[in-house]
Amino acid sequence: MIIDTLRNAERYYSLHRGFKTAFEYLNSTHLNALENGVIELGDGIRVIVSNDAGRSKEAAAQTFECHNQNIDIQVTIHGPETMGWKPRADCQNVESPYNAEKDYMFYSDEPDTFFSLNNGQFVIFFPEDVHMPMLGEGAIKKLVVKIPV
Template sequence: MIIDTLTSAERYYGLHRNFKTAFEYLNGTDLAALEVGVIKVADGVKVIVSNDPGRKVEETLDRFECHNQNIDIQVVIHGHETMGWKPRKDCNSIAQEYSEEKDYMFYNDKPDTYFSVKDGQFVIFFPEDVHAPMIGEGLIKKLVVKVRMD
């Protein structure tokens, strides 16, 4: 997992062949103007824009998730979001087996760590990062860049 600001995104280009494409899109787009929905940026890079109410910690534990086929770059556009995190290797209780079609798996475990993300910051979740997003109050406008692993 990585937490940083979009102004520092260039330092992460080398981590994956599509990170440069993803971060150049993020830094070259008026994120506040994006409509809710899905945007295909390039082969292996898509953006999911949402504007949903934050949830209480207890409500997010049923969505303690990880992915096998995609890396998530989650960016807060407006609002204040708290996220939970735990290494996948330390999770023991599967709530829902992996769905290849939807690329997610859910755990019953609880996060080890909670952290806050605000406007202009991003978090990169790799497949080994189990995360509980959307903890907060009020509307949280955010986007999730799905970067395919292959």
């Protein structure tokens, strides 16, 4: 997992072939103006825009998730948004087995760590990062960039 601000995104271009495409899009787009939906960037990279109500820890616990086929870059546009995290290797309680079609697996473990992102900050979740997004009060506008592993 990596946490940083969009202004430092260039530092991460070399970590994965899709990061440059993703971060250049994020840094050249007026993110507040984006409507809910999915934007295809090519090479399997897609951006999911959402503007939803923040959830309680109990509600968010239903989606303590990880992915096998994609890396997530999650960007808070309007928040703050709190998230939970735990290393996948330390998770013991599978809630829903891996769904290859939707690329997710859910755990019922408790996160080890909680952190908050403010506007313009991002987190990168790799397949080994189990994460619980959308904790908070009020509306949270965010982007999730899905980058094929």
